[in-house]
Amino acid sequence: MSHRAPVQDAVISASEGLATLVGVLAEEHTVIGPTLRDGAIVLAELSAADDLPHGCGVELEAGRYRLVRRPDAMIFAHSAGPQSWKAYLHPQRERLWAVDRDTRGRLAFRAEDGEPPTYAFLGVRPCDLRAIAIQDRVLGGGPHADTAYRRRRDRTFIVAVECTDPGATCFCTSMGTGPGVGEDGPPAYDLALTEVLDGDGHRFRARAGSPAGERVLARLPRRTCDPATRAAARTAVTAAAEHMERAMPPVDLHTLMAGSHDAARWDDVAARCLTCGNCTMVCPTCFCTTTEDITDLTGDHAERWQRWDSCFDLDFSHLHGGPVRASARSRYRQWLTHKLGTWHDQFGESGCVGCGRCIVWCPAGIDITEEAAALHAEDQGSRATDEEAPS
Known part of the structure; x- marks a missing residue:
């Protein structure tokens, strides 16, 4: 019996490829990603790729956020919104246990041990990818780990998206957390996408970072990543780093x-x-x-x-x-x-x-x-x- 080599670096289209990705993820996950709501790009459940903020960007400054229409159809050319993914992995409010007393005064405790949601996060920025890794260490590691966090995290599929258009308040380059997901070391994602829009069309460079990511990528309409797309993706990420307007002082x-x-x-x-x-x-x-x-x-x-x-x-x-x-x-x-x-x-x-x-x-x-x-x-x-x- 022959085995096909795992797909690790491919190109998917911004139309059929992305739509199929959302559909495949939705078969086993609740898909969470950026969408438009109340004059902002927020994280919410996605039912289809059309829910994503096509052609939308943001203007940012200290104490200021403004949604703007882009001159192109870029989908992820906006910086992080007001929410982060911790709202799903580390909910703002959750019940730990309940207790009832019967007529004879006996107490019956019930812990919150139901099945956690199975999430697929679509559009995780490199800075947020590092933030999730930090939360994994803080909440999911050590002798006193938050078991509820760990269970949610273990069931989460992550699709990272590299930044190509940073906001004016971004400074991830000076913190070593972006705007790319990095080529060295073990990946912290299941899939990584880099959006490219040029004379050759609107597409994504897609890389698998886990066996689960390889299985999903193998189900998408795709082609092997060509040198031009790979170069365009890397150039876009490099340009984003060079255009970062803010930075921490270069000291310890x-x-x-x-x-x-x-x-x-x-x-x-x-x-x-x-x-x-x-x-x-x-x-x-x-x-x-x-x-x-x-x-x-x-x-x-x-x-x-x-x-x-x-x-x-x-x-x-x-x-x-x-x-x-x-x-x-x-x-x-x-x-x-x-x-x-x-x-x-x-x-x-x-x-x-x-x-x-x-x-x-x-x-x-x-x-x-x-x-x-x-x-x-x-x-x-x-x-x-x-x-x-x-x-």
């Missing part, structure tokens, strides 16, 4: 944050920060939660729920007598120094992937790259002053 951010505890810049940002927590809600790696216990009027039924929490919430650090971090200064400092600094101590890498969501969706337009640069400038100024001071 871990060391910078450790030495900036008393920086005057924290007072400046505190005067602007509303401590609303938007940055933590849209961040694809923020994972903090709290629990709530609720009961009915009889007291015979109770439930425990887990929901997202934010270090900007006063109650987040509440101990007997009040919150540990009562000021906006201390709460913003906690968020930024953890994200860029102490995250390294806990998890061995940065908690920022350069997606820029916290910049766009901050109502005060606070820019994390600007704040890091200001802290670096202040640190350099302090060092220069110390060197000039007489011994």
